[in-house]
Amino acid sequence: MTRSNLILLVLVAVIAALPIFGESYALRLGTTACMYGILALSWNVVGGFAGYPSFATAAFFGFGAYASGILMAQGLPLPLAVAASAAASFVLAGVLGAALLRLRGHYFAIASLSLVEVFRELVNNATDLTGGGMGLNIPLSAGTDVMADARFFFYAMWALLALTALMVIIVAGSKLGFGLACIRQNETAANMVGLNTTLYKSIAFGLSACFVSAAGGVYAAWVHYIDPSDVFDILYSVKPIVMALIGGLGSPLGVLFGALAYLGLEEVVWRNYIQIHSGVLGVLIVVLLLFLPHGLMSFRSRLFARRPKYV
């Protein structure tokens, strides 16, 4: 295990200590931080490791939210509902990925983007099952104590984040991670030397979707009410990319740092300039891409002398 992966795990562990500060605001912020962390780390498996510009995050976030929400409305407990919808979305994304990941560059970006639209419209029109535009109410869990509830959801989301971090570390160190890196460098060559690129990409897409949709499931239970325009918001696809860009593409530690930094910025902006928050996000994106193309990691090389790295 590399040093930066160790730091990643330590960072995740530190986040768990947040409820010591006890306040409900700290808990809400912490839960959101964990959720953003999951989304960004999952996106990184496809976007960072394999270099495929995926905009499908919102599709699977919404899918997970609705699948778990419907299962919970049927009376299934939260962990089972989340596990079931995560498994379903692993299979779904694997199958869709086998087809969509044949596309490259802009074409893949558009296909993944339109996946969000298709899912949203399907959910919108399946009124009997999802309530359509009226949204879906998710029954409250047994607890009546607000603080206990908040703490429960924080730890649920945190556990998912820890699992996601472990998954990312395992993938990075495995043959799968190596294969994905080959695909990013030169897919045609990787294919030529006998790498089953389709299989690798599909697994990566499936893994990424499965954790995103688990996060969606916990989110749905946390907020008790979801509607299509909320959970299929295209910003859920874009935010993880921005976080990864802030932190530096490809490095899991950087990506998690990016998620936390992004949340901090978002909180400051939301609190002070609610009406122009998406404009400020836009300015952030533009500035980041033009002046800090390698994210916060560009500072690291200036602060510490870099040792040559062998893969």
Add this chain to the structure above:
Amino acid sequence: MLAAQILINALVLGCLYACIAIGFSLVWGVLNVINLMHGSFIVLGAYLAWGLYRSLHIAPWYALLLAAPLFFAIGYLIQRVILNRVITAPVLVTLTLTFGLDLILNNAMIYYLKADYQKLSLVPPMGSVSLFGVVVPVDRLVATVAALGLTFVLYLILRRLRVGRAIVAVRLDRDAAVLMGVDVNVTYAVAFGLGAALAGCAGVLMALIFPISPLTSTAYLGKAFVVCVLGGLGSVSGALAGGILLALIEGVGSAMIGPAHATTLSFALLIVFLIVRPQGLLGRKGFE
């Protein structure tokens, strides 16, 4: 009779879709940049027409004359100042950058123009013509003719003007174009400016027909996507074919399985097309 009405509607709407998509297709084809601001440019053009009509009573077809140079200048500047810096970067960077710019533009529109829907209503209204039981509103007809005119103008620019030939040349082979003395950065900026101008003009035409709100920009962008993929990138005739095909699918789809599923249908078709025939119906290397 219903079939004839659906067909006519599709033809009329298809030309408008082509007009929405053609600038987008030009930018994508030449610069290899997906301009996610395209939808907001269209809405901004619509607001321009609406504002001019409401405050100065200038009819939308005259507003075209103002919109074209104005949007060309905006697009030219954006390309020169911002996009040319990252034009060689990976897809993710250019895509995210235009998304960021779109967030700024769209948020500014919501902030200053509010998210309420506005409608440009001509006084007196233009009514509709009916021929053999097929009814077409006159404003739609006018917009269609204007849209066809705009596409034809673009075709002429690419075909006859030196700068248009430069655009085609850069698209075909960037390096060879440089050797022939083409200034690539200027050509890129002109292509982006043309794309923006077409978006602005399309917006002016849309104002004649549809309600205006910053919230509709993503719908226009979605249409542009689908039309481009259906028709093939960067070809004028491809955009027309794609636009009419999309309008036909939407029309027939709405009639057969209900209007609620029309968007799903068109996006599902988009995905199928991307997988089966990513170069589109009429896609080819150069465009004429």
